[in-house]
Amino acid sequence: MVEAGTVFGLLGPNGAGKTTAVRILTTVTQPDQGRARVLGRDVQRDARWVRANIGLAGQFAAVDENLTGLENLRMIGQLTQLSRAEATSRASQLLVAFELDHVGKRPLKTYSGGMRRRLDLAAALVHRPPVLFLDEPTTGLDPYSRQELWKMVEDLVRSGTTVLLTTQYLEEADRLASRIAVVDKGRVIASGTPKELKASLGSSVAEIELLDPTEMAKVVSLVEAGLTSRAMEVDGKLEISLEGGPRELKELLVFLDDNNVVVRHLTLRDPSLDDVFLSLTGRSSGSRSSGGGQDD
């Protein structure tokens, strides 16, 4: 269940099944088995009703690049039962709302990636759907365009739209979603508010760089055997989650010192959703290294 007027985040790596879930819920494809409901209606039996009440913006900007922004939005408007005149005025209104009115009469091939994605989002909103599906809306966008899109999604939610967001960016889910389900290999492996998910990991994470990085594997097994199982190597650093918070730091340092491990650098930080993902699946979400890519 997704509470109306909130963002529900579906978080997971490539191939986790996020896009498949969205495609089933938006009636684009049929489930192999099982049932799915949107706003209480079955997506297979009441497909046409569901389509009239949802908007979909995908990881590809599904707009015609030879058409202008206005023509794209007008076309969608007419296909969602608006008259040509109504569709035209709705299109102009959305172009203003998405700060695209200055380029509304230019073909989309002249738009930047961020502008296309904004138009794609506008296209999903033409018929004012109460429920919006955003399938990796910022994949491949630069940080500035990502921020812009996030602000727009926040505005939408404030106006009362219910959003289902899929993302492989933990930062994105953390910022936008009020509830998150972590999915991996087609299954939900954890769910809750971002705060709950982070709290499940204890309150702090210590990131340690060793003076001798070649000792890393040895140190990890040492810590696991003698102190806590919540230790792992991430990007060349030793990450240890401290359930009891900073006061466990002293214990950790004494333990390392006793075992003649020399620490070059130590940072203490709050746990991120990345840590949640890592501890749930044993692998990184992939969003740290490069990001990008497509879901299947």
Place this chain on the structure above:
Amino acid sequence: MIDEALEPGVQAASPTRSLGRFLTDVLVVAERNLISYARVPETLYFSSIQPVMFVLLFRYVFGGAIAVPGHSYVDFLIPGIFVQTVAFGSIGTAVGLAEDLRKGFIERFRSLPMARSAVLAGRTIADLCRNILVVIIITVVGTLVGFRVHTSPLAFVGAVGVLLLFAYALSWGFSVVGMIAPNAEAAQLMAFPLLFPLTFASSAFVPVQSMPSWLRGFASNQPISVIVDAVRALSLGGPTSGVVLRAVLWSLAILAIVVPLSVRRFRRMV
């Protein structure tokens, strides 16, 4: 500040299904495709420059070496060019649809409360409009290089009708190719081996009587030849009823097979 433009509406009722709605959807999709065509230089090239080059090539380079009984070569040629151009043009249906699929455009259509078959009908109608333009261009250029209708204007309109019906059937056929192909380039690669033998082992450019006997049977009965013969008979004279009937039946038969195939493929596509 909350922008009124972003406010969601109340839950909408299920859209009504009616013929009027279906036709509106078809026209909206067709309009989109036509605007798109007009803004892509490649499609303009394939539907205007290329047939003109073929006319000039066969009229002035190869034509002198080809003897046709009973007609001047240019009169013989233009009906062939008509059919060859609309046949090659139908590859555009496959390429366009494959492109839309790859870009996620079809997904967007499938999530809208519109008639799903309007996606296919709209595209094939747009291709029909493009073919009408092609016929006008070839008729004008053909007339400039000496082509004349020897029957009546009405018979020529009949010839164009036979031609466009065939073109429409081919567009539906190639829409299936567009949905099977993994991408636009593959769609093009799949379409050419189908069309090349049909177009050149036909009566489009040379009389089939000049071909070796093993090829003649195929060449005189395959659909492109039948359409060319019908268009030729209606433009230049000679017995028409039998060949025109065969041409129309070929087109209707192709439509009867490929339209359900295409719609089914579209519905089932994941």
